[in-house]
Amino acid sequence: MTEIGKTREKRLVGAVALGLAASTAVVIALLISSRSTPSSYAVDEPPVLPASPEPALKVPSPVPLKSSAGVAQWASVRRAVSVRASASSKARFVTRLASATPEGTANIVLILRRAKDRAGRLWVRVRLPVLPNGSTGWVPRQALGVYGVVNTHLVVDLEGLTATLLREERPILRVPIGVGRPEWPTPKGEFYVRNMLTRYRSPFYGPLAFGTSARSSVLTDWPGGGFIGIHGTDAPELLPGRVSHGCIRLRNEDILQLGRLMPVGTPVTIR
Amino acid sequence: MSDLTLGELDRDGALQEAVEQVSGETRAAFLGKAVVGGAALLGALAVPAAGEAAAASDVAILNYALTLEYLQSSFYTEAERLGAIRGELKRVPRQLGAVERAHVTALKQALGRAAVKRPAFNFRGVTEDNTKFLKTAVAFEDLGAAAYKAQAARIKSPALLAAAISIHSVEARHAAWMRFLAGVTPAAAAFDEGKPISEVRGIVASTHFVVARPKRKARKNPKYSG
Numbered sequence: 001m002t003e004i005g006k007t008r009e010k011r012l013v014g015a016v017a018l019g020l021a022a023s024t025a026v027v028i029a030l031l032i033s034s035r036s037t038p039s040s041y042a043v044d045e046p047p048v049l050p051a052s053p054e055p056a057l058k059v060p061s062p063v064p065l066k067s068s069a070g071v072a073q074w075a076s077v078r079r080a081v082s083v084r085a086s087a088s089s090k091a092r093f094v095t096r097l098a099s100a101t102p103e104g105t106a107n108i109v110l111i112l113r114r115a116k117d118r119a120g121r122l123w124v125r126v127r128l129p130v131l132p133n134g135s136t137g138w139v140p141r142q143a144l145g146v147y148g149v150v151n152t153h154l155v156v157d158l159e160g161l162t163a164t165l166l167r168e169e170r171p172i173l174r175v176p177i178g179v180g181r182p183e184w185p186t187p188k189g190e191f192y193v194r195n196m197l198t199r200y201r202s203p204f205y206g207p208l209a210f211g212t213s214a215r216s217s218v219l220t221d222w223p224g225g226g227f228i229g230i231h232g233t234d235a236p237e238l239l240p241g242r243v244s245h246g247c248i249r250l251r252n253e254d255i256l257q258l259g260r261l262m263p264v265g266t267p268v269t270i271r
Numbered sequence: 272m273s274d275l276t277l278g279e280l281d282r283d284g285a286l287q288e289a290v291e292q293v294s295g296e297t298r299a300a301f302l303g304k305a306v307v308g309g310a311a312l313l314g315a316l317a318v319p320a321a322g323e324a325a326a327a328s329d330v331a332i333l334n335y336a337l338t339l340e341y342l343q344s345s346f347y348t349e350a351e352r353l354g355a356i357r358g359e360l361k362r363v364p365r366q367l368g369a370v371e372r373a374h375v376t377a378l379k380q381a382l383g384r385a386a387v388k389r390p391a392f393n394f395r396g397v398t399e400d401n402t403k404f405l406k407t408a409v410a411f412e413d414l415g416a417a418a419y420k421a422q423a424a425r426i427k428s429p430a431l432l433a434a435a436i437s438i439h440s441v442e443a444r445h446a447a448w449m450r451f452l453a454g455v456t457p458a459a460a461a462f463d464e465g466k467p468i469s470e471v472r473g474i475v476a477s478t479h480f481v482v483a484r485p486k487r488k489a490r491k492n493p494k495y496s497g
Binding site for chain 1: 348349351352353355365366368369370372373374376377378380381391392393394395396399400428429430431432433434437438482484485486487488489490491492493494495496497
């Protein structure tokens with residue numbers, strides 16, 4: 001085919017394509033036209049709805065519990081109750097728990113485990129603030145009240161004469177201490193902080209005192225029962241040392257710092 | 272306000288059953304004791320009357336919601352911490368607790384200094400027993416959904432309403448899930464009724480779950496061995 005022949009063929013194909021496009025457009029227009037019906041609004045005027053308001057709160061993602069490392073649970077004693085040696089009301093009587101401490105605060109106990117008796121009643125094994133030190137026993141759940149949680153733990157080193165506060169099992173405070181003289185030793189074992197006293201008028205105890213579940217096994221006739229406290233002092237020059245009647249003495253600035261960091265219910269290990 | 276009884280309010284009896292199991296009271300004794308007068312103990316569960324300033328009213332509604340979220344989140348959190356819920360329910364405290372804590376976080380951020388403080392709760396063993404836990408969860412989630420619904424029409428701020436609705440639907444989903452697990456029809460009626468604040472307050476008070484915070488500090492002279 002000559003070049004002229006090729007050019008004529010291209011023009012013919014182009015003309016046919018153009019004609020097809022034009023007729024298609026006409027058909028589509030007719031179709032749209034035929035489907036259109038009289039309506040209350042025009043196609044280019046859709047109904048106008050107000051914009052949805054932005055929520056006033058930004059709800060965050062679900063919040064998982066914080067680390068369970070070093071977590072301990074305590075409970076308040078709701079009513080006076082007999083403590084048993086096992087999870088049964090017929091088990092051996094251990095002691096009687098009051099609902100309040102001698103200082104007038106709620107009596108709290110450290111929760112160790114739980115079990116049900118044959119009747120399906122829930123019992124809780126708790127650490128007790130009684131002699132002999134280290135005693136535990138079972139009480140009905142119904143005798144307990146509010147449960148609390150702490151993630152702190154105080155470790156008292158009688159050899160090194162230091163107290164170390166752990167949070168989530170990591171040390172956050174270490175301070176020098178005074179402990180019991182040889183004739184009035186500070187007891188070793190597992191205990192817990194029962195209460196906190198402040199704004200009293202007794203310089204001997206410094207500005208703040210924690211009560212613990214530990215008791216002197218020597219000074220049993222001490223007023224209040226010989227409970228071991230963790231408190232300040234009016235004789236800081238004696239620290240560190242074996243200078244007390246069994247209590248754990250801290251410098252006043254240290255006991256104030258401990259007061260800010262250590263909640264009631266914190267387990268205490270004395271070793 | 273007229274006196275209310277739990278029997279009139281808790282139609283499915285889920286909460287009442289939970290309380291019966293917790294307190295050991297018979298149904299008759301329980302319903303007799305569960306009468307709640309005008310001066311209920313939950314101060315936070317109070318909303319200004321209609322007509323007061325919109326902002327104050329909405330803040331009160333937010334605090335009302337926050338108190339209920341405290342109740343739910345504390346319940347699931349305690350159950351998760353104690354680890355006594357087992358079997359097919361084991362994941363419930365973790366999953367619902369995380370969501371309810373998110374609700375608490377959001378409401379506290381929105382309220383700022385106006386947020387009410389978390390009350391103390393004694394859940395009386397329902398967080399340590401599968402059967403009691405599930406019954407209480409059904410009751411709490413039903414209560415949450417009904418409480419949000421009843422307040423929706425009182426919310427002045429469209430933005431706050433949008434937020435409340437977004438929480439309300441989640442509470443309804445939780446309620447349906449807990450009902451399914453308990454073998455109860457997830458949606459028994461075609462239309463849900465809201466529970467006005469007086470009813471919610473009565474139900475919450477009748478559980479005796481909200482208690483005084485244990486006194487852990489005192490100003491007394493120490494008598495420790497020294």
